[in-house]
Amino acid sequence: MDSRIRCGWVNDSPLYVRYHDEEWGVPVHDDRKQFEFLTLESAQAGLSWYTVLRKREHYRKAFAGFDPETVARYDERKLQELMQNDGLVRNRRKLEAAVRNAAAFLKIQEEFGSFDAYIWRFVDGRPIRNEWKELKDVPASTPASDALSKDLKKRGFSFVGSTICYAHMQAAGMVQDHLTCCFRHEEIASLY
Secondary structure, three states, rough: OOOOOOOOOOOOOHHHHHHHHHHOOOOOOHHHHHHHHHHHHHHHOOOHHHHHHHHHHHHHHHHOOHHHHHHOOOOHHHHHHHHHOOOOOOOHHHHHHHHHHHHHHHHHHHHHHOOHHHHHHHHHOEEEEOOOOHHHOOOOOHHHHHHHHHHHHHHHOOOOOOOHHHHHHHOOOEEEOOOOOOOHHHHHOOOO
């Protein structure tokens, strides 16, 4: 049995453990992965991350491997099809937001050259390394996530409140929020 200490939010599901151990907090510089995380975090609003994580493969298939160019072209017929897919969070507003967000994502790529170049500006291009000892110390949002949320909304995104943006920043490694007792804390820090 694996006796390594992990962040307290991780349950014992192999899917969740693998996500925590291999992905969460690793700096992401791939636009498609950024779009994936942003889409999934937006779908999570009001739900647990574990609920959405279990649906991830369904999202990957339904959203063309998280290709923003394809998703931006989804029409009413495609939205109806997505609403029938029980592998997704079947919330019409969230599904519509994913399509709008894809179009806004493409505009950011056009303006900045990549979404990566745009989003990493909110942390001055380097991950913010936190030293949280307990889960209760980890904030739900920060001034950086407030600024990101405000700017994304101005650019036409929805379901991107500050808490969603902070969760995205954590997942994409823009902030290092593995607890100091977690075995991944130092491993992630060594990546930058």
